[in-house]
Amino acid sequence: MDNKDIRDFKIVSIFSLFVTIGELYQIIHENKTLGVPFSLRSERWLIFILLFGFLFLLVTVILAGFSSENLRIVHFFNRLQGYLRRNTWLSYPFIGLFILLFTFLIFGSLNQSFQGFFSRLFLFWFLGIGAAFLIKPLTSIKSCWLAIAISLMSITLIYRLALFTQDISTYPFSLGWSEGSRYYYASLFFSKRLYGFRISPSVLHPTRYLMQSIPFLFSKLPLWFHRLWQVMLWLVFTFWAAIALG
Structure with missing residues:
Protein backbone atom coordinates (compact mmCIF):
# COMPACT_ATOMS: atom_id res chain seq x y z
CA MET A 1 0.00 0.00 0.00
CA ASP A 2 1.35 3.44 -0.90
CA ASN A 3 0.23 7.03 -0.57
CA LYS A 4 -1.60 6.81 -3.89
CA ASP A 5 -3.85 4.02 -2.55
CA ILE A 6 -4.65 6.12 0.50
CA ARG A 7 -5.41 9.19 -1.60
CA ASP A 8 -7.63 7.22 -3.99
CA PHE A 9 -9.49 5.68 -1.06
CA LYS A 10 -10.19 9.10 0.42
CA ILE A 11 -11.39 10.60 -2.87
CA VAL A 12 -13.69 7.67 -3.64
CA SER A 13 -15.04 7.69 -0.08
CA ILE A 14 -15.78 11.42 -0.06
CA PHE A 15 -17.53 11.31 -3.44
CA SER A 16 -19.52 8.26 -2.33
CA LEU A 17 -20.56 10.18 0.77
CA PHE A 18 -21.87 13.11 -1.27
CA VAL A 19 -23.75 10.77 -3.63
CA THR A 20 -25.42 9.03 -0.69
CA ILE A 21 -26.38 12.32 0.97
CA GLY A 22 -27.81 13.53 -2.34
CA GLU A 23 -29.91 10.39 -2.65
CA LEU A 24 -31.23 10.77 0.91
CA TYR A 25 -32.16 14.40 0.26
CA GLN A 26 -33.92 13.43 -2.96
CA ILE A 27 -35.99 10.76 -1.21
CA ILE A 28 -37.05 13.22 1.50
CA HIS A 29 -37.96 15.84 -1.11
CA GLU A 30 -39.94 13.35 -3.22
CA ASN A 31 -41.80 11.97 -0.20
CA LYS A 32 -42.68 15.49 0.88
CA THR A 33 -43.82 16.45 -2.63
CA LEU A 34 -45.92 13.31 -3.00
CA GLY A 35 -47.32 13.65 0.51
CA VAL A 36 -46.11 10.22 1.62
CA PRO A 37 -46.48 10.01 5.43
CA PHE A 38 -43.70 8.37 7.40
CA SER A 39 -44.45 4.69 7.89
CA LEU A 40 -42.39 1.55 8.17
CA ARG A 41 -44.85 0.01 5.73
CA SER A 42 -43.99 2.57 3.08
CA GLU A 43 -41.53 1.29 0.48
CA ARG A 44 -40.09 4.77 -0.03
CA TRP A 45 -39.43 5.32 3.67
CA LEU A 46 -37.96 1.83 4.05
CA ILE A 47 -35.50 2.68 1.28
CA PHE A 48 -34.68 5.89 3.14
CA ILE A 49 -34.01 4.00 6.38
CA LEU A 50 -31.79 1.48 4.59
CA LEU A 51 -29.86 4.27 2.90
CA PHE A 52 -29.50 6.11 6.18
CA GLY A 53 -28.01 2.96 7.68
CA PHE A 54 -25.70 2.68 4.70
CA LEU A 55 -24.69 6.33 5.19
CA PHE A 56 -23.87 5.63 8.84
CA LEU A 57 -21.74 2.66 7.80
CA LEU A 58 -20.03 4.71 5.10
CA VAL A 59 -19.24 7.54 7.53
CA THR A 60 -17.86 4.99 10.01
CA VAL A 61 -15.59 3.51 7.36
CA ILE A 62 -14.40 6.97 6.27
CA LEU A 63 -13.69 8.12 9.82
CA ALA A 64 -11.89 4.87 10.60
CA GLY A 65 -9.83 5.22 7.46
CA PHE A 66 -9.00 8.89 7.94
CA SER A 67 -8.18 8.65 11.63
CA SER A 68 -6.05 5.51 11.55
CA GLU A 69 -2.39 6.11 10.85
CA ASN A 70 -1.95 2.85 9.01
CA LEU A 71 -5.39 2.94 7.39
CA ARG A 72 -6.49 -0.57 8.27
CA ILE A 73 -9.54 -0.17 6.04
CA VAL A 74 -7.32 0.21 2.99
CA HIS A 75 -5.22 -2.74 4.16
CA PHE A 76 -8.40 -4.80 4.46
CA PHE A 77 -9.49 -3.99 0.91
CA ASN A 78 -6.02 -4.77 -0.42
CA ARG A 79 -6.03 -8.15 1.35
CA PHE A 98 -22.99 -5.39 -11.17
CA ILE A 99 -22.69 -4.44 -14.85
CA LEU A 100 -26.14 -5.78 -15.81
CA LEU A 101 -28.05 -4.77 -12.68
CA PHE A 102 -28.21 -1.05 -13.51
CA THR A 103 -29.97 -1.65 -16.82
CA PHE A 104 -32.21 -4.32 -15.30
CA LEU A 105 -33.41 -1.98 -12.55
CA ILE A 106 -33.88 1.02 -14.84
CA PHE A 107 -35.94 -0.93 -17.37
CA GLY A 108 -37.51 -3.42 -14.96
CA SER A 109 -40.58 -3.34 -12.76
CA LEU A 110 -38.74 -1.27 -10.12
CA ASN A 111 -37.94 1.57 -12.51
CA GLN A 112 -40.23 4.00 -10.67
CA SER A 113 -37.81 3.89 -7.74
CA PHE A 114 -34.95 5.11 -9.94
CA GLN A 115 -36.39 8.08 -11.79
CA GLY A 116 -34.51 10.85 -9.98
CA PHE A 117 -31.01 12.05 -10.81
CA PHE A 118 -29.43 11.05 -7.50
CA SER A 119 -31.22 7.69 -7.50
CA ARG A 120 -29.61 6.77 -10.79
CA LEU A 121 -26.28 8.33 -9.86
CA PHE A 122 -26.24 6.40 -6.57
CA LEU A 123 -27.00 3.14 -8.36
CA PHE A 124 -24.58 3.85 -11.22
CA TRP A 125 -21.70 4.90 -8.97
CA PHE A 126 -21.84 2.11 -6.40
CA LEU A 127 -22.37 -0.63 -8.98
CA GLY A 128 -19.39 0.79 -10.84
CA ILE A 129 -17.29 0.82 -7.67
CA GLY A 130 -18.26 -2.78 -6.95
CA ALA A 131 -17.40 -3.93 -10.47
CA ALA A 132 -14.12 -1.98 -10.45
CA PHE A 133 -13.10 -3.54 -7.14
CA LEU A 134 -13.56 -6.99 -8.69
CA ILE A 135 -12.04 -6.13 -12.08
CA LYS A 136 -8.77 -4.80 -10.67
CA PRO A 137 -7.48 -8.14 -9.25
CA LEU A 138 -8.30 -9.95 -12.49
CA THR A 139 -6.18 -7.69 -14.67
CA SER A 140 -2.84 -5.93 -14.69
CA ILE A 141 -4.60 -2.63 -14.03
CA LYS A 142 -2.93 -0.78 -11.16
CA SER A 143 -4.93 2.44 -11.25
CA CYS A 144 -8.24 2.25 -9.44
CA TRP A 145 -9.50 5.11 -11.62
CA LEU A 146 -8.91 3.11 -14.78
CA ALA A 147 -10.78 0.16 -13.25
CA ILE A 148 -13.64 2.47 -12.27
CA ALA A 149 -13.71 3.99 -15.76
CA ILE A 150 -13.86 0.54 -17.37
CA SER A 151 -16.67 -0.61 -15.10
CA LEU A 152 -18.71 2.57 -15.55
CA MET A 153 -18.27 2.46 -19.33
CA SER A 154 -19.33 -1.21 -19.33
CA ILE A 155 -22.49 -0.34 -17.41
CA THR A 156 -23.14 2.53 -19.82
CA LEU A 157 -22.60 0.28 -22.84
CA ILE A 158 -25.14 -2.28 -21.65
CA TYR A 159 -27.61 0.50 -20.84
CA ARG A 160 -27.13 2.07 -24.27
CA LEU A 161 -27.58 -1.29 -26.00
CA ALA A 162 -30.83 -1.78 -24.11
CA LEU A 163 -32.00 1.63 -25.32
CA PHE A 164 -31.07 0.76 -28.89
CA THR A 165 -33.17 -2.40 -28.81
CA GLN A 166 -36.24 -0.17 -28.51
CA ASP A 167 -35.32 1.39 -31.86
CA ILE A 168 -35.61 -1.97 -33.63
CA SER A 169 -39.34 -2.24 -34.12
CA THR A 170 -42.02 -3.11 -36.65
CA TYR A 171 -44.07 -0.11 -35.52
CA PRO A 172 -45.24 1.50 -38.79
CA PHE A 173 -45.05 5.12 -37.65
CA SER A 174 -42.13 7.31 -36.66
CA LEU A 175 -40.38 6.36 -33.43
CA GLY A 176 -38.81 9.77 -33.05
CA TRP A 177 -38.27 13.17 -34.52
CA SER A 178 -37.73 13.06 -38.32
CA GLU A 179 -37.14 9.30 -38.39
CA GLY A 180 -39.15 8.97 -41.59
CA SER A 181 -37.16 11.79 -43.18
CA ARG A 182 -33.90 9.96 -42.51
CA TYR A 183 -35.06 6.87 -44.38
CA TYR A 184 -36.50 8.98 -47.17
CA TYR A 185 -33.24 10.89 -47.65
CA ALA A 186 -31.36 7.59 -47.66
CA SER A 187 -33.69 6.22 -50.33
CA LEU A 188 -32.95 9.13 -52.68
CA PHE A 189 -29.67 7.50 -53.74
CA PHE A 190 -31.86 4.88 -55.44
CA SER A 191 -34.75 7.17 -56.34
CA LYS A 192 -34.85 6.08 -60.00
CA ARG A 193 -35.46 2.45 -59.07
CA LEU A 194 -37.72 3.15 -56.10
CA TYR A 195 -39.83 6.08 -57.34
CA GLY A 196 -39.49 5.89 -61.11
CA PHE A 197 -37.70 9.22 -61.48
CA ARG A 198 -34.43 10.70 -60.30
CA ILE A 199 -34.30 12.95 -57.22
CA SER A 200 -31.10 14.63 -56.12
CA PRO A 201 -29.78 13.38 -52.76
CA SER A 202 -30.12 15.68 -49.80
CA VAL A 203 -27.30 18.11 -49.10
CA LEU A 204 -27.99 17.59 -45.39
CA HIS A 205 -25.61 14.95 -43.94
CA PRO A 206 -25.06 13.23 -47.32
CA THR A 207 -22.46 10.74 -46.02
CA ARG A 208 -24.79 9.62 -43.25
CA TYR A 209 -27.65 9.01 -45.64
CA LEU A 210 -25.31 7.29 -48.08
CA MET A 211 -24.44 4.74 -45.39
CA GLN A 212 -28.09 4.40 -44.43
CA SER A 213 -29.01 3.79 -48.07
CA ILE A 214 -27.22 0.43 -48.27
CA PRO A 215 -30.31 -1.64 -47.31
CA PHE A 216 -32.10 -0.10 -50.30
CA LEU A 217 -29.75 -2.11 -52.52
CA PHE A 218 -31.95 -5.06 -51.64
CA SER A 219 -35.60 -4.84 -52.54
CA LYS A 220 -38.45 -5.29 -50.09
CA LEU A 221 -36.46 -5.32 -46.88
CA PRO A 222 -38.81 -4.70 -43.93
CA LEU A 223 -38.80 -1.51 -41.88
CA TRP A 224 -37.29 -3.21 -38.84
CA PHE A 225 -34.19 -4.08 -40.88
CA HIS A 226 -33.63 -0.42 -41.78
CA ARG A 227 -33.92 0.42 -38.09
CA LEU A 228 -31.52 -2.39 -37.22
CA TRP A 229 -29.04 -1.11 -39.80
CA GLN A 230 -29.22 2.39 -38.31
CA VAL A 231 -28.52 0.99 -34.83
CA MET A 232 -25.56 -0.98 -36.19
CA LEU A 233 -24.15 2.18 -37.77
CA TRP A 234 -24.46 4.03 -34.47
CA LEU A 235 -22.69 1.25 -32.58
CA VAL A 236 -19.92 0.57 -35.08
CA PHE A 237 -18.97 4.18 -35.74
CA THR A 238 -19.18 5.14 -32.08
CA PHE A 239 -16.90 2.21 -31.25
CA TRP A 240 -14.31 3.13 -33.87
CA ALA A 241 -14.46 6.80 -32.92
CA ALA A 242 -13.74 5.83 -29.31
CA ILE A 243 -10.81 3.66 -30.43
CA ALA A 244 -9.43 6.48 -32.58
CA LEU A 245 -9.72 9.05 -29.81
CA GLY A 246 -8.26 6.64 -27.27
Whole structure:
Protein backbone atom coordinates (compact mmCIF):
# COMPACT_ATOMS: atom_id res chain seq x y z
CA MET A 1 0.00 0.00 0.00
CA ASP A 2 1.35 3.44 -0.90
CA ASN A 3 0.23 7.03 -0.57
CA LYS A 4 -1.60 6.81 -3.89
CA ASP A 5 -3.85 4.02 -2.55
CA ILE A 6 -4.65 6.12 0.50
CA ARG A 7 -5.41 9.19 -1.60
CA ASP A 8 -7.63 7.22 -3.99
CA PHE A 9 -9.49 5.68 -1.06
CA LYS A 10 -10.19 9.10 0.42
CA ILE A 11 -11.39 10.60 -2.87
CA VAL A 12 -13.69 7.67 -3.64
CA SER A 13 -15.04 7.69 -0.08
CA ILE A 14 -15.78 11.42 -0.06
CA PHE A 15 -17.53 11.31 -3.44
CA SER A 16 -19.52 8.26 -2.33
CA LEU A 17 -20.56 10.18 0.77
CA PHE A 18 -21.87 13.11 -1.27
CA VAL A 19 -23.75 10.77 -3.63
CA THR A 20 -25.42 9.03 -0.69
CA ILE A 21 -26.38 12.32 0.97
CA GLY A 22 -27.81 13.53 -2.34
CA GLU A 23 -29.91 10.39 -2.65
CA LEU A 24 -31.23 10.77 0.91
CA TYR A 25 -32.16 14.40 0.26
CA GLN A 26 -33.92 13.43 -2.96
CA ILE A 27 -35.99 10.76 -1.21
CA ILE A 28 -37.05 13.22 1.50
CA HIS A 29 -37.96 15.84 -1.11
CA GLU A 30 -39.94 13.35 -3.22
CA ASN A 31 -41.80 11.97 -0.20
CA LYS A 32 -42.68 15.49 0.88
CA THR A 33 -43.82 16.45 -2.63
CA LEU A 34 -45.92 13.31 -3.00
CA GLY A 35 -47.32 13.65 0.51
CA VAL A 36 -46.11 10.22 1.62
CA PRO A 37 -46.48 10.01 5.43
CA PHE A 38 -43.70 8.37 7.40
CA SER A 39 -44.45 4.69 7.89
CA LEU A 40 -42.39 1.55 8.17
CA ARG A 41 -44.85 0.01 5.73
CA SER A 42 -43.99 2.57 3.08
CA GLU A 43 -41.53 1.29 0.48
CA ARG A 44 -40.09 4.77 -0.03
CA TRP A 45 -39.43 5.32 3.67
CA LEU A 46 -37.96 1.83 4.05
CA ILE A 47 -35.50 2.68 1.28
CA PHE A 48 -34.68 5.89 3.14
CA ILE A 49 -34.01 4.00 6.38
CA LEU A 50 -31.79 1.48 4.59
CA LEU A 51 -29.86 4.27 2.90
CA PHE A 52 -29.50 6.11 6.18
CA GLY A 53 -28.01 2.96 7.68
CA PHE A 54 -25.70 2.68 4.70
CA LEU A 55 -24.69 6.33 5.19
CA PHE A 56 -23.87 5.63 8.84
CA LEU A 57 -21.74 2.66 7.80
CA LEU A 58 -20.03 4.71 5.10
CA VAL A 59 -19.24 7.54 7.53
CA THR A 60 -17.86 4.99 10.01
CA VAL A 61 -15.59 3.51 7.36
CA ILE A 62 -14.40 6.97 6.27
CA LEU A 63 -13.69 8.12 9.82
CA ALA A 64 -11.89 4.87 10.60
CA GLY A 65 -9.83 5.22 7.46
CA PHE A 66 -9.00 8.89 7.94
CA SER A 67 -8.18 8.65 11.63
CA SER A 68 -6.05 5.51 11.55
CA GLU A 69 -2.39 6.11 10.85
CA ASN A 70 -1.95 2.85 9.01
CA LEU A 71 -5.39 2.94 7.39
CA ARG A 72 -6.49 -0.57 8.27
CA ILE A 73 -9.54 -0.17 6.04
CA VAL A 74 -7.32 0.21 2.99
CA HIS A 75 -5.22 -2.74 4.16
CA PHE A 76 -8.40 -4.80 4.46
CA PHE A 77 -9.49 -3.99 0.91
CA ASN A 78 -6.02 -4.77 -0.42
CA ARG A 79 -6.03 -8.15 1.35
CA LEU A 80 -9.51 -8.86 -0.01
CA GLN A 81 -8.33 -8.08 -3.54
CA GLY A 82 -5.39 -10.41 -2.99
CA TYR A 83 -7.80 -13.18 -2.05
CA LEU A 84 -9.90 -12.49 -5.15
CA ARG A 85 -6.74 -12.59 -7.26
CA ARG A 86 -6.13 -16.13 -6.04
CA ASN A 87 -9.79 -17.14 -6.47
CA THR A 88 -10.82 -15.45 -9.69
CA TRP A 89 -13.86 -17.68 -10.16
CA LEU A 90 -15.59 -15.73 -7.39
CA SER A 91 -15.32 -12.43 -9.23
CA TYR A 92 -16.77 -13.14 -12.67
CA PRO A 93 -20.44 -13.72 -11.74
CA PHE A 94 -20.51 -10.65 -9.52
CA ILE A 95 -18.87 -8.47 -12.18
CA GLY A 96 -21.59 -9.54 -14.60
CA LEU A 97 -24.24 -8.89 -11.97
CA PHE A 98 -22.99 -5.39 -11.17
CA ILE A 99 -22.69 -4.44 -14.85
CA LEU A 100 -26.14 -5.78 -15.81
CA LEU A 101 -28.05 -4.77 -12.68
CA PHE A 102 -28.21 -1.05 -13.51
CA THR A 103 -29.97 -1.65 -16.82
CA PHE A 104 -32.21 -4.32 -15.30
CA LEU A 105 -33.41 -1.98 -12.55
CA ILE A 106 -33.88 1.02 -14.84
CA PHE A 107 -35.94 -0.93 -17.37
CA GLY A 108 -37.51 -3.42 -14.96
CA SER A 109 -40.58 -3.34 -12.76
CA LEU A 110 -38.74 -1.27 -10.12
CA ASN A 111 -37.94 1.57 -12.51
CA GLN A 112 -40.23 4.00 -10.67
CA SER A 113 -37.81 3.89 -7.74
CA PHE A 114 -34.95 5.11 -9.94
CA GLN A 115 -36.39 8.08 -11.79
CA GLY A 116 -34.51 10.85 -9.98
CA PHE A 117 -31.01 12.05 -10.81
CA PHE A 118 -29.43 11.05 -7.50
CA SER A 119 -31.22 7.69 -7.50
CA ARG A 120 -29.61 6.77 -10.79
CA LEU A 121 -26.28 8.33 -9.86
CA PHE A 122 -26.24 6.40 -6.57
CA LEU A 123 -27.00 3.14 -8.36
CA PHE A 124 -24.58 3.85 -11.22
CA TRP A 125 -21.70 4.90 -8.97
CA PHE A 126 -21.84 2.11 -6.40
CA LEU A 127 -22.37 -0.63 -8.98
CA GLY A 128 -19.39 0.79 -10.84
CA ILE A 129 -17.29 0.82 -7.67
CA GLY A 130 -18.26 -2.78 -6.95
CA ALA A 131 -17.40 -3.93 -10.47
CA ALA A 132 -14.12 -1.98 -10.45
CA PHE A 133 -13.10 -3.54 -7.14
CA LEU A 134 -13.56 -6.99 -8.69
CA ILE A 135 -12.04 -6.13 -12.08
CA LYS A 136 -8.77 -4.80 -10.67
CA PRO A 137 -7.48 -8.14 -9.25
CA LEU A 138 -8.30 -9.95 -12.49
CA THR A 139 -6.18 -7.69 -14.67
CA SER A 140 -2.84 -5.93 -14.69
CA ILE A 141 -4.60 -2.63 -14.03
CA LYS A 142 -2.93 -0.78 -11.16
CA SER A 143 -4.93 2.44 -11.25
CA CYS A 144 -8.24 2.25 -9.44
CA TRP A 145 -9.50 5.11 -11.62
CA LEU A 146 -8.91 3.11 -14.78
CA ALA A 147 -10.78 0.16 -13.25
CA ILE A 148 -13.64 2.47 -12.27
CA ALA A 149 -13.71 3.99 -15.76
CA ILE A 150 -13.86 0.54 -17.37
CA SER A 151 -16.67 -0.61 -15.10
CA LEU A 152 -18.71 2.57 -15.55
CA MET A 153 -18.27 2.46 -19.33
CA SER A 154 -19.33 -1.21 -19.33
CA ILE A 155 -22.49 -0.34 -17.41
CA THR A 156 -23.14 2.53 -19.82
CA LEU A 157 -22.60 0.28 -22.84
CA ILE A 158 -25.14 -2.28 -21.65
CA TYR A 159 -27.61 0.50 -20.84
CA ARG A 160 -27.13 2.07 -24.27
CA LEU A 161 -27.58 -1.29 -26.00
CA ALA A 162 -30.83 -1.78 -24.11
CA LEU A 163 -32.00 1.63 -25.32
CA PHE A 164 -31.07 0.76 -28.89
CA THR A 165 -33.17 -2.40 -28.81
CA GLN A 166 -36.24 -0.17 -28.51
CA ASP A 167 -35.32 1.39 -31.86
CA ILE A 168 -35.61 -1.97 -33.63
CA SER A 169 -39.34 -2.24 -34.12
CA THR A 170 -42.02 -3.11 -36.65
CA TYR A 171 -44.07 -0.11 -35.52
CA PRO A 172 -45.24 1.50 -38.79
CA PHE A 173 -45.05 5.12 -37.65
CA SER A 174 -42.13 7.31 -36.66
CA LEU A 175 -40.38 6.36 -33.43
CA GLY A 176 -38.81 9.77 -33.05
CA TRP A 177 -38.27 13.17 -34.52
CA SER A 178 -37.73 13.06 -38.32
CA GLU A 179 -37.14 9.30 -38.39
CA GLY A 180 -39.15 8.97 -41.59
CA SER A 181 -37.16 11.79 -43.18
CA ARG A 182 -33.90 9.96 -42.51
CA TYR A 183 -35.06 6.87 -44.38
CA TYR A 184 -36.50 8.98 -47.17
CA TYR A 185 -33.24 10.89 -47.65
CA ALA A 186 -31.36 7.59 -47.66
CA SER A 187 -33.69 6.22 -50.33
CA LEU A 188 -32.95 9.13 -52.68
CA PHE A 189 -29.67 7.50 -53.74
CA PHE A 190 -31.86 4.88 -55.44
CA SER A 191 -34.75 7.17 -56.34
CA LYS A 192 -34.85 6.08 -60.00
CA ARG A 193 -35.46 2.45 -59.07
CA LEU A 194 -37.72 3.15 -56.10
CA TYR A 195 -39.83 6.08 -57.34
CA GLY A 196 -39.49 5.89 -61.11
CA PHE A 197 -37.70 9.22 -61.48
CA ARG A 198 -34.43 10.70 -60.30
CA ILE A 199 -34.30 12.95 -57.22
CA SER A 200 -31.10 14.63 -56.12
CA PRO A 201 -29.78 13.38 -52.76
CA SER A 202 -30.12 15.68 -49.80
CA VAL A 203 -27.30 18.11 -49.10
CA LEU A 204 -27.99 17.59 -45.39
CA HIS A 205 -25.61 14.95 -43.94
CA PRO A 206 -25.06 13.23 -47.32
CA THR A 207 -22.46 10.74 -46.02
CA ARG A 208 -24.79 9.62 -43.25
CA TYR A 209 -27.65 9.01 -45.64
CA LEU A 210 -25.31 7.29 -48.08
CA MET A 211 -24.44 4.74 -45.39
CA GLN A 212 -28.09 4.40 -44.43
CA SER A 213 -29.01 3.79 -48.07
CA ILE A 214 -27.22 0.43 -48.27
CA PRO A 215 -30.31 -1.64 -47.31
CA PHE A 216 -32.10 -0.10 -50.30
CA LEU A 217 -29.75 -2.11 -52.52
CA PHE A 218 -31.95 -5.06 -51.64
CA SER A 219 -35.60 -4.84 -52.54
CA LYS A 220 -38.45 -5.29 -50.09
CA LEU A 221 -36.46 -5.32 -46.88
CA PRO A 222 -38.81 -4.70 -43.93
CA LEU A 223 -38.80 -1.51 -41.88
CA TRP A 224 -37.29 -3.21 -38.84
CA PHE A 225 -34.19 -4.08 -40.88
CA HIS A 226 -33.63 -0.42 -41.78
CA ARG A 227 -33.92 0.42 -38.09
CA LEU A 228 -31.52 -2.39 -37.22
CA TRP A 229 -29.04 -1.11 -39.80
CA GLN A 230 -29.22 2.39 -38.31
CA VAL A 231 -28.52 0.99 -34.83
CA MET A 232 -25.56 -0.98 -36.19
CA LEU A 233 -24.15 2.18 -37.77
CA TRP A 234 -24.46 4.03 -34.47
CA LEU A 235 -22.69 1.25 -32.58
CA VAL A 236 -19.92 0.57 -35.08
CA PHE A 237 -18.97 4.18 -35.74
CA THR A 238 -19.18 5.14 -32.08
CA PHE A 239 -16.90 2.21 -31.25
CA TRP A 240 -14.31 3.13 -33.87
CA ALA A 241 -14.46 6.80 -32.92
CA ALA A 242 -13.74 5.83 -29.31
CA ILE A 243 -10.81 3.66 -30.43
CA ALA A 244 -9.43 6.48 -32.58
CA LEU A 245 -9.72 9.05 -29.81
CA GLY A 246 -8.26 6.64 -27.27
